[in-house]
Amino acid sequence: MNKIDLLGRKLDLRHGCVDLSHGSGGRAMTRLIADIFHAAFDNDWLRAGNDQSAFDVSAGRMVMTTDSYVVSPLFFPGGDIGLLAVNGTINDIAMAGARPLYMSASFIIEEGFPFVDLQRIARSMGAASRAANTPIITGDTKVVERGKADGVFISTACVGAAPKDVELSADRARPGDVILLSGSIGDHGVAVMSKRENLSFETDILSDTAALQDLVAAMMAAGHASIRAMRDPTRGGLAATLNEIAYQSRVGARIDEAALPIKPQVAAACELLGLDPLNVANEGKLVAIVSPEATEGVLNAMRAHPLGADAARIGEIIDDDHCFVQMTTAFGGLRIVDWLSGEQLPRIC
């Protein structure tokens, strides 16, 4: 007797949807996992069907991270929640200068969620994890009543490895260090907002969601001893990331507005909505703090990689007890670049 018989009828992937039985631990759940998740993620670990997966570790440092994804809408120009989850988790590992190795993924699914959508999300996760050489080797599924979740929430974890002497950390920035940015800012946030209810507007901007481990590997090869810290400016945008680094390192930063890569469509959308592109989320960019003598080499390595083609030197770390991030405006003045307070809200007038 083969496996399909054991699990009963195949899912009606075209018309069906998730119901509470798919989270109950019974046959329906195993069916859902087999037809959607295993089919999409497809690897030997999952095929073994255990509640955990085992793998060998190499010498050096292990790096670990965890993350959750609750984006709305689930599908947006240039990606979906699944792609975001895989790329975002991989990037958290990569920002330590490490190679991502293995991932886990847990799903909290709202009753009534269509199989087609779930399959679409799982397939883009499978494709992204294969492209990044980081298989999803274990996971979990829960189903909650209608109204208790917003479609689907995804939780991930990832482990990676780095050579013994690599020690990137956001508290290592020193006055005189140079700030590098891998490409244009604000693309992801604008792409997602363009599809929000109440707010929808026409734009051809796509989310920049991307896994950055290869770009990072190229940068590390060019000068890993002189890279002090890396961080991907996701929620809160470039402004939040620079403030975090300044705060953790007890330094200030000064950036140059004219050097910031911003696409004209993103600038236009932000203008329309009264948002500051510096506060808008990115999902495929990184900020690197580099000691001055290595700047050229690292910048060239970034520009040689497709995900760093628009990389730019945007400013430097300065001495400042107040940990202010300042910006020389294109207009010629000076201003603070602050963390965002509360939600970004469009202005009244």
Next chain:
Amino acid sequence: MKHLDEYRDGALARGVARRIAKEAQDRRVYSFMEFCGGHTHAISRYGIEDLLPPNIRLIHGPGCPVCVLPSGRIDEAIELGKRDNVTLCVYGDLMRVPGSNGASLARAKANGADVRMVYSTLDAVKIAENDPRRQIVFFAIGFETTTPPTAMAIRLAQRKKLENFSIFCNHVLTPPAMRKILETSDSQALPLDGFIGPAHVSTIIGTAPYRAFAREFQKPVVVAGFEPLDVLQAILMLILQVNGGHAEVENEYIRAVTEDGNRIALAEIADIFELRESFEWRGLGEIPASGLRLREGYWEFDAERRFPVDKRFARDNPACECGAILRGVKHPRDCKLFGGACTPETPMGACMVSSEGSCAAYWSYGRFRAFERKAAE
């Protein structure tokens, strides 16, 4: 965006800045008030003060609709929102404005009041249409710029015969506030040499309404756009007027503002709204003929008539200097709470909530100057 880039061009700015430096006479101080929060925001965001000689002072005015709303009105709105069948629709800026005793619409919402954030008046009309069993109240607020969209919503509700839509009207007028500042300003506490006049407001009302008090008080007014180059250019025009002993109304924002304004919008406003005898402004107190309410023919859309709430007189936090800041006599850094108890995360006064408020703008973009000043002293 090409169009906007021209108004943010650094090279052009340096050109105007050089002219300003040349025209400004060393032996005197020039104090100009930018009335609008939009200007305050632009000045901080682009660091315009860095391009000016030190003897030019910019004073932030009361042109931030959220900031001048007295806290009693927030309390009244919370009262409305707490009613069982009422859904209160508000612009996002209003959610965190403090009412009395730490109350805010955001807190009322967390405690179960049906308060919803909308992006436009039409969203509120749509909600009313989709949910005929609930009473939808739109929190109407703002200067002349936001009055036409409120008028439009009322027209639409009227056409659709919506019986469950009304507005809580807090629309106010700009010229009476500018006049009040001039009438009460004591030239010792607040030397004022001229106004950078409103941008968006003037697209509706035109430049003519400023003429009377420019003449009466001998103060020049230059209506200017919200782009940084507009502001610089307006400052230059004001300096030239002051140097020449003029007090005229000039228009820097000719690409959008005419002398008479938008007649269609004005006629629509005049049809639907009438002047209140008086309206309270935070910082400025009661100002006669400065607020709007619905005319008798539109009373069915007036939330204050439909759901009578008692008038509240809430006291602001006594240490909050919003009032003095809105009058232009104090600066955010003069407030003891600034940056300590009061930040955008925990606002103690309205000026710290709206991005157009002086305290919020100074906190978000310019607070390093406070430390520079201290270091210099």
